[in-house]
Amino acid sequence: MTMKKVAKENIDAFISRLLKDYTVCAPARVAEYVTFRQITAPEEVVWDRLDTRQSPKAALLPQTEVLFEYERSADSIVLRPSKNGEGKQVLFAVRPCDVQAIGVLDLVFDTPEHPDVYYLHRRERTTIVGLGCNRPLSTCFCTSVGGGPFRKEGSDLFLTDIGEAYLVEVLTPKGEGLLAGTDLAEVDESDVAAAREMEEAALARLAPVVEIEGIQQRLEAMIDAPFWEEVQATCLGCGVCTLLCPVCSCFDIVDEGTMSCGVRVRNWDTCQFCVYTLEASGHNPRPSIRERMRQRVMHKFDYYLVNEGMLGCVGCGRCVRLCPVNLDIRELLIEIQAA
Amino acid sequence: MAESTEQRIQERIRQEAQWLLKSGDVELVIGFERGTLPLRAAPVFIRDVADVERLIWGPFCENSLARYLVGLKGRKAAIVAKGCDTRAIVALMVEHQVEREQVVIIGVPCRGMVDWRVVARRAPGEVLAARWTDETITVEGEGFTKRLRRQEVLYPSCAACTHPNPVIHDALVGESVAVWSDDAYAQIAAFEEKSPAERWAYFEAETSRCIRCYACREACPLCYCEECFVDHTTPRWIESGVTPGGLQGWHIGRAYHLAGRCVSCGACQRACPMEIDLVYLTGKLNKDVQELYGFEAGMSPEELPPLATFAPDDRELLRK
Numbered sequence: 001m002t003m004k005k006v007a008k009e010n011i012d013a014f015i016s017r018l019l020k021d022y023t024v025c026a027p028a029r030v031a032e033y034v035t036f037r038q039i040t041a042p043e044e045v046v047w048d049r050l051d052t053r054q055s056p057k058a059a060l061l062p063q064t065e066v067l068f069e070y071e072r073s074a075d076s077i078v079l080r081p082s083k084n085g086e087g088k089q090v091l092f093a094v095r096p097c098d099v100q101a102i103g104v105l106d107l108v109f110d111t112p113e114h115p116d117v118y119y120l121h122r123r124e125r126t127t128i129v130g131l132g133c134n135r136p137l138s139t140c141f142c143t144s145v146g147g148g149p150f151r152k153e154g155s156d157l158f159l160t161d162i163g164e165a166y167l168v169e170v171l172t173p174k175g176e177g178l179l180a181g182t183d184l185a186e187v188d189e190s191d192v193a194a195a196r197e198m199e200e201a202a203l204a205r206l207a208p209v210v211e212i213e214g215i216q217q218r219l220e221a222m223i224d225a226p227f228w229e230e231v232q233a234t235c236l237g238c239g240v241c242t243l244l245c246p247v248c249s250c251f252d253i254v255d256e257g258t259m260s261c262g263v264r265v266r267n268w269d270t271c272q273f274c275v276y277t278l279e280a281s282g283h284n285p286r287p288s289i290r291e292r293m294r295q296r297v298m299h300k301f302d303y304y305l306v307n308e309g310m311l312g313c314v315g316c317g318r319c320v321r322l323c324p325v326n327l328d329i330r331e332l333l334i335e336i337q338a339a
Numbered sequence: 340m341a342e343s344t345e346q347r348i349q350e351r352i353r354q355e356a357q358w359l360l361k362s363g364d365v366e367l368v369i370g371f372e373r374g375t376l377p378l379r380a381a382p383v384f385i386r387d388v389a390d391v392e393r394l395i396w397g398p399f400c401e402n403s404l405a406r407y408l409v410g411l412k413g414r415k416a417a418i419v420a421k422g423c424d425t426r427a428i429v430a431l432m433v434e435h436q437v438e439r440e441q442v443v444i445i446g447v448p449c450r451g452m453v454d455w456r457v458v459a460r461r462a463p464g465e466v467l468a469a470r471w472t473d474e475t476i477t478v479e480g481e482g483f484t485k486r487l488r489r490q491e492v493l494y495p496s497c498a499a500c501t502h503p504n505p506v507i508h509d510a511l512v513g514e515s516v517a518v519w520s521d522d523a524y525a526q527i528a529a530f531e532e533k534s535p536a537e538r539w540a541y542f543e544a545e546t547s548r549c550i551r552c553y554a555c556r557e558a559c560p561l562c563y564c565e566e567c568f569v570d571h572t573t574p575r576w577i578e579s580g581v582t583p584g585g586l587q588g589w590h591i592g593r594a595y596h597l598a599g600r601c602v603s604c605g606a607c608q609r610a611c612p613m614e615i616d617l618v619y620l621t622g623k624l625n626k627d628v629q630e631l632y633g634f635e636a637g638m639s640p641e642e643l644p645p646l647a648t649f650a651p652d653d654r655e656l657l658r659k
Contacts, residue, residue, distance in 0.1 A: 031548065031614055032460065053613065054550075063550065064580030137465055139376070234382040234407070239552035240612045254579040267580045273553075275570045324554050324610035325402060326374040326381035 002170040004184040005191055011166060014182045015042035018090050022127070025059045026092040027052045036091075045093060047161075050137050051321060055098040055246030056091045060105060060122050063268045067118065067253070071261040084121050090178065093131040093159070096151040097142045097314040101246035102128065103154045107308040108249050118266070127174045130155030134198050136205050139317030141330055144210050147314055149202040150195075162194040210333040212301070212311070218336055219302040223294075227339055231332060232290045234325050241319035241329075242270040242296060247304075247312050250276070271295045297332065344473050344513060348447055349396040351512035352419055355445050356391040359417045365443055369407055370419040371400040377469045377478070378455035382407070394419070398453040398471055398489060403427055403606040405560035408437045415441055421449035423496075423604035425505040426637025427560035430602055433643060436563055446508025448516045451489065451497035452605075456614065458492050461485065490519065496605025496618050499523050506638055523603065524626045530619050542620075546586045548613040555617055556593065558610035561600050561636075568592055594620035599628035599644040602637040 006014060018024050019040070027034050028044040035053035039045060066082040094102075109119035133140070133149035142148055152158045156175030160167040167187065170176045222228075242248045252269035256262050269276055272293070277286040286292050300312035313329070320328050356368040372383040372393045380399040384407075385391060396419070404418050405427035420428060425446055431437040453476055459466055464480040471477065477486045490498075501523040504515045522528075530538065553569070556562045568576050569589055577588030594617075601621040608617045628634050632645040 032456070033614060064582060064585075138467060233384045236406070236554065236557035236610070238554035238557040238610065239550075240554050240610075243550050243552045244612055252579070254575075256578055256580070265580050268550075270552075273570070275572070321376070322612040324558055324612075326376065326379045328375040331375055 002176070003187045003192070004168045004170070004179075005162070005165040005187050006168055006182060006184055007165045010183045012042035015039075015045065015092070017181055018092070018178060021088065023087055023089040024092050025056050025089060036094075039092075047093065047131075050095060050133055050135075050140065051317070052095075052098075053318075053322075054244060055101060055316065055318070056094055057098075057101065057105070057246050057249075059089060059091055060102065060126065061109075061119060061249060061251075061268075065118060065266045067264045067266055069261075069263050070255075070257070072259065082118075084118070086125070088125045088127070089122070090127050090129060092129045094128055094155070095133055095316070096130055096149060096155075097140070097147050097316040098246050099128055099130050099154040100142075100147050100151060100314040101316070104247050104304070104308065104310050104312065104314070105249055107310060127156045127178060128154065129175070129178070130158040132158065132160040132195075132198065133202055134161055136202055137317060139320045140206060140315060141209050141317065141320075142315035143203070143206040144208040144330075144333075145212060145311050145313050145315040149206060150199045160195045160198060162191055162198065165191070167191055167195050209330050211337055212333070215333065215337060216302045216305045218339070219298055222336065222339060223298075225339065227335070228290050228294045231327075231335070232288075232293045235289050235293050235327055236325055237272060237274070237289045237292065238324065239270040239272050240322050240324060241327075242272050243268060244318040244322055245313075246316055246318070247300070247314060252276075271299065297329075297336070301333070301336075343471070345396050345398070345450070345471070348513045349394070351510075352396055352445055352447070353391045353394050355510050355512060356385060356394055356417065357388055359443055360385070360388045360391065364415070365417045366414045368394070368417040368419075368445075369404045370394045370445075371396065371402075371404075374399065377466050378453075378458055396447065398450070398476060399455060401452040401455075401494070401606075401609050403558065403560045403604045405431065406558060406562075406606070408442060408560075409563045411441065413441065415443070417443040417445055419445050419447060420505060420508070421447050421452075421604075422503040422505055423449075423500065423602055424560070425507050426502060426602035427604060428637075429507055429640050430561055430600060430637040430644075431563075432640050433637075434561075434600075434647070439640070444505070444508045444510075446505030446511045448505065448511070448513045449497075449500075449503045450516055451493040451500065451503065451519070452609075453489055453492050454494045454609075458487060461487060461492070494605050494609060495526065495616075496603055496608065499526060499622075500603070502638075507640070524622065524629075527619060527622045527626045530623065541616075542587070542590075543583070545615050545617075546590045547583070548615055549581065549586045549589065550613060551581060551586070551589065552612060554610035554612060555607035555615075558606040559597070560604065560606065561597060561602065562593075564596075568596070590617075590620065594624060597621050598624040599632070599634060599646050600636050601625055 024039050026039050026045045028037050028039050033053045034046045034049045036056040069080040071078045109116040136149050156172040158169040250269045251266050253266050255264050278284045304312035359365045368385040371380040374381045382402050403424050405424045462478050462485050463483050466478045466480050468479045475486050499520050501520050578585035605618050634645050
């Protein structure tokens with residue numbers, strides 16, 4: 001692994017070079033908040049915010065994506081593939097939790113049996129530049145769910161803010177490819193020490209809030225517990241938690257159009273909606289918020305572990321911050337462990 | 340320091356809750372408890388007298404608890420209700436969704452709810468603690484303390500509110516407050532001043548951020564349809580995705596279904612994770628209904644919403 005540094009005054013030039021060859025998705029302002037979106041100039045990047053409203057998930061799995069177009073005439077049906085370009089993209093200044101979430105998406109969409117061509121088309125053209133979290137928020141809980149503020153796994157390049165410069169760690173050849181032509185300086189011991197200090201200070205703010213060990217077994221035993229009836233009481237049944245979640249990846253496929261022509265689209269879906277499990281007969285195996293909320297927790301902290309070997313939660317805190325009724329997943333997990 | 344009005348209200352809410360649960364008059368009390376974040380409160384269902392101390396009152400009790408009433412299925416409940424929430428209860432009674440005998444209304448004269456996002460943005464760092472008086476809110480974080488005037492950080496619907504006092508109640512747990520807004524529709528009038536192109540551009544920009552989580556619908560006390568039009572799939576009424584057609588269709592449909600029924604509580608906008616302006620649409624329709632029919636939703640248990648009434652001698656029919 002190579003380690004270099006780039007002075008802060010040179011970082012905009014680096015981003016400008018990226019913008020020539022790549023679509024760049026970075027934390028940037030939208031209305032009054034900061035969220036991941038495509039940027040057109042380096043000045044748009046907001047560096048100091050951890051609470052991006054949405055993760056860069058949509059850059060790999062768009063909320064609405066045309067899979068193909070269809071057209072039917074009297075004697076034929078024509079299918080045209082969707083126009084997903086050959087362009088390459090950089091997901092820039094992605095926090096380790098969101099990078100970890102992409103790792104989970106990879107496990108879901110890149111399986112030997114069912115490789116998802118739409119996801120993989122984008123994923124293969126994507127390079128991830130991670131950014132360490134010097135000052136985690138009080139709603140962050142990555143260290144409780146197997147992550148960390150400087151977790152590098154999954155990033156192609158990793159940046160650490162060490163004051164006057166960013167430490168740049170090259171983790172993959174893809175990451176190295178981004179650096180061509182960039183004014184890099186050599187790293188000395190004091191830079192490495194500064195990065196280590198940042199990490200230690202960040203970790204000091206992130207004492208685990210819940211013990212995850214054993215939660216899967218506990219949940220298995222709780223499927224019919226009265227607990228779910230109690231905790232679901234105030235849940236609105238909206239999709240905020242799941243739609244803002246960087247890990248949630250459920251989708252629904254719909255034909256939009258008429259009998260003669262139209263498109264087949266894939267939309268994000270969520271287990272929190274009544275129609276998610278509504279069957280054609282009218283029967284709904286998850287008829288109330290109780291079952292749907294349980295499903296969300298079970299999937300993230302039980303089924304993901306069993307099926308993918310990873311939790312379905314990365315501790316980013318989006319659902320904590322934005323639940324309209326302040327249902328806090330951390331509290332829920334603490335209660336489950338205490339049950 | 341003198342006890343604030345809201346601390347006294349909190350005490351009164353707890354006393355009422357205790358009395359109601361002890362006497363067996365209600366099965367549960369729907370109120371607010373401390374949130375897990377400094378600028379939040381959380382709805383809570385209290386069933387046990389021992390838990391009444393969990394009930395709180397303050398500037399972050401922003402949810403419309405009236406939205407829980409339809410789901411009670413006959414259980415008798417007490418509910419903590421601000422002015423707007425009591426209007427929602429009245430509207431639900433008029434629409435036969437809630438029986439008057441089913442609810443005990445603990446009415447709270449409201450000083451307006453504080454927009455936690457605005458407070459968070461005005462603070463120089465992450466807010467880790469908050470305290471408040473009747474007039475101010477003080478937030479603290481690492482290395483800063485900042486005091487804000489509450490009137491400056493109210494939700495838009497609260498800043499414009501002309502009915503902060505309960506319109507119906509069984510117990511009133513505070514002195515009536517003086518109404519601070521002289522025009523409920525000032526923001527709407529400003530919107531009407533814009534050209535059609537400007538209005539469309541605003542609508543388009545706001546709706547384009549929607550992620551179709553339907554938090555607006557779920558937070559709304561008057562959105563109680565068993566099947567929402569967007570969830571209907573046979574046939575599908577609007578596009579399914581986050582396309583302009585799908586998003587604009589949802590927002591137009593939602594607003595129109597609330598025409599003359601919306602009680603201007605602003606719960607939809609508070610719930611929105613994408614900070615989309617929603618209340619100008621329902622507000623415009625409210626203003627139209629008031630101007631055309633002299634009707635404001637949720638003000639009288641006897642009066643039906645204009646769009647829910649039909650008279651054979653309607654002069655609109657006679658005009659033909």
